[in-house]
Amino acid sequence: MKEFDLIIKNGTVVTSTESFLCDVAVKDGKIAAMAQNIEADAKEIYDAAGKLVLPGxxxxxxxxxxxxxxxxxxxxxxxxxxxxxxxxxxxxxxxxxxxxxxxxxxxxxxxxxxxxxxxxxxxxxxxxxxxxxxxxxxxxxxxxxxxxxxxxxxxxxxxxxxxxxxxxxxxxxxxxxxxxxxxxxxxxxxxxxxxxxxxxxxxxxxxxxxxxxxxxxxxxxxxxxxxxxxxxxxxxxxxxxxxxxxxxxxxxxxxxxxxxxxxxxxxxxxxxxxxxxxxxxxxxxxxxxxxxxxxxxxxxxxxxxxxxxxxxxxxxxxxxxxxxxxxxxxxxxxxxxxxxxxxxxxxxxxxxxxxxxxxxxxxxxxxxxxxxxxxFGCDNKGSISVGKDADIVIYDKDKDFTISVDNMHSDLDHTIWEGKQLHGYPIRTYLRGNVVYDNGDFVGTPGLGEYVKRSPRKH
Structure with missing residues (x-):
């Protein structure tokens, strides 16, 4: 049986045109499979039940x-x-x-x-x-x-x-x-x-x-x-x-x-x-x-x-x-x-x-x-679909969040968004299949980001 690096199970995938219940499997930084129920081994299985699965x-x-x-x-x-x-x-x-x-x-x-x-x-x-x-x-x-x-x-x-x-x-x-x-x-x-x-x-x-x-x-x-x-x-x-x-x-x-x-x-x-x-x-x-x-x-x-x-x-x-x-x-x-x-x-x-x-x-x-x-010709970005980079955000529609300088991750000493209340918030971010953010904490690595070589526009 095929082993994946990551399977995100039971989430609702959102694209620019539709939303649907779907499991998403990731291998070598790419989205490798999508199906209603992926039964396979994986190094990580993440249960996204009740959550939205969005492209980064x-x-x-x-x-x-x-x-x-x-x-x-x-x-x-x-x-x-x-x-x-x-x-x-x-x-x-x-x-x-x-x-x-x-x-x-x-x-x-x-x-x-x-x-x-x-x-x-x-x-x-x-x-x-x-x-x-x-x-x-x-x-x-x-x-x-x-x-x-x-x-x-x-x-x-x-x-x-x-x-x-x-x-x-x-x-x-x-x-x-x-x-x-x-x-x-x-x-x-x-x-x-x-x-x-x-x-x-x-x-x-x-x-x-x-x-x-x-x-x-x-x-x-x-x-x-x-x-x-x-x-x-x-x-x-x-x-x-x-x-x-x-x-x-x-x-x-x-x-x-x-x-x-x-x-x-x-x-x-x-x-x-x-x-x-x-x-x-x-x-x-x-x-x-x-x-x-x-x-x-x-x-x-x-x-x-x-x-x-x-x-x-x-x-x-x-x-x-x-x-x-x-x-x-x-x-x-x-x-x-x-x-x-x-x-x-x-x-x-x-x-x-x-x-x-x-x-x-x-x-x-x-x-x-x-x-x-x-x-802008980022051919591997922008959607949850097979073959694209596994840049994935898990979003909790029920999580209440109030923006404050204290819970932001910038080096700035204030924010113009101070006190803004949001209903729903991202709880996890994957960059090419790697967890870089988890429920309030940055867990990535500086230097993990890669240069995106973009395609020219078609005439």
Whole structure:
């Protein structure tokens, strides 16, 4: 009789389209068999009766160990991926930022050297391109795609920081990506308007965290969203808009999708949970991220698009900074390092939305796992099916959980999710068949995570 490494028995498997009672057997890190009743020997048999058996989430947007705003984001690759494992995220996508003179592969490989030692879950990378190096980057993109780096990010903002691309550079990158079966991801906000409002508010002595939102309101993001979508439609090139937060820009994306454009939309849990009112709180600076949380109308539009299938993915933009670093801006919002935590909260938050009937469990799996794997060419990820990596999350629908800095696994000294009550919570995470999280405890090993080589998009 065949022996498996692991059999998960009596659970309800959830895919992006259906749920069914099914045993899942794992061998050599892969899902080897699925059947109503698997009678076989295994090194471990786990009884998941009454529990959901889900594919691990893929967080398509994280910034671990990222230099920004005069410091470095609070989670090292080790701490950030440990937190990921404990929230049921089994693959993270990081965003290394290229600076003048740097090559894509040189930058990615320098990050891989650290990740090989520290990563507690699997990892992929989208490289942020800020400089074409006199065309060398356009050449190098072909080799990068061959090595499984099939997405590149452009900032339409951070002009003064030297990270912004202009429309000409953006168009060249979009066309080159299309040619190679790759895709451009875009952070869309208008820098000139942000600069105008920032200078105006500072000169008027308006310096609180509220003015972070007021200097980057809905229409400032929407203009850049619309511009990005305009180029995607007219260049006939694929486009992935990261951290969508505003109604007007979202509507432009939905219209483009309905016209058949290759446009994908990501949003984040913080935009689904909080509105700009958080910036009026005493600890408002802890919520400062870019783009900021927006008004209620934008949040309602995001939830509507989550429900009707017009948002493709939910990711976190995990980029945490310690509260004492956030305090640098208590008298000047421009000095607050931008970013919030979320990698450990992504899947539990979206699954709680499913458990409360806001969306289906299948939709939560689609948004956090299946769609991400499909869009970004992670062929072995994103679903519970034979042949895929055994990245599996066991979810207890009846477990009540209150998020607190004390029960998170990041290196951060606070969380914007403090006190948030969830009904239902992940109780176990497997990475390629290895238990990495068990009922509140990280039980994995730094260095267990592997690089995910991604497939190019089909034309």
């Amino acid at each position: 989430a893929l967080d398509a947007h994280t910034h671990m160990a990222m230099p920004f705003g005069g410091t470095v984001s609070a989670d090292s690759y080790m701490a950030g991926t440990r937190a990921a494992a404990c929230g049921g995220v089994t693959t993270i996508f990081d965003y290394p930022v290229q600076h003048k003179g740097e090559t894509i592969r040189g930058l990615v490989n320098s990050k891989k050297e650290v990740l090989e030692k520290e990563a507690c879950v699997d990892y992929a990378m989208h490289c942020c391109i800020t400089d074409l190096n006199e065309g060398e980057i356009l050449e190098e993109m072909e080799k990068a795609v061959a090595e499984g780096i099939t997405s590149f990010k452009c900032f339409l903002v951070y002009k003064k920081e030297g990270m912004m691309v202009d429309d000409g550079m953006l168009a060249r990158l979009m066309l080159r990506a299309k040619e190679l079966g790759a895709m451009i991801n875009i952070h869309a906000e208008n820098p000139d308007l942000i600069d105008y409002y920032t200078e105006k508010f500072l000169s008027e002595g308006k310096t609180s965290a509220w003015y972070h939102y007021m200097s980057r309101p809905e229409f400032v993001e929407a203009e850049a969203d619309k511009r990005a979508v305009h180029w995607a439609k007219h260049l006939d090139a694929p486009l992935y808009l990261v951290h969508m937060a505003d109604k007007e820009g979202l509507e432009a994306c939905i219209e483009a999708k309905e016209e058949g454009a290759d446009v994908f939309v990501e949003t984040c849990p913080q935009y689904l949970e909080f509105t700009c009112d958080v910036y009026k709180r005493e600890d408002g600076r802890n919520f400062v991220c870019s783009p900021p949380m927006k008004g209620q109308e934008s949040q309602d539009a995001l939830w509507k698009a989550i429900k009707n299938g017009m948002i493709d993915t939910v990711a976190t933009d995990h980029c945490p900074f310690q509260s004492y670093e956030k305090d640098w801006g208590k008298d000047d919002f421009t000095k607050i390092p931008n970013g919030c935590p979320g990698v450990e909260n992504l899947y539990p938050y979206m699954l709680d939305a499913a458990n409360s009937g806001k969306i289906t469990f299948e939709r939560a799996v689609e948004l956090c796992s299946t769609n991400v794997a499909k869009i």
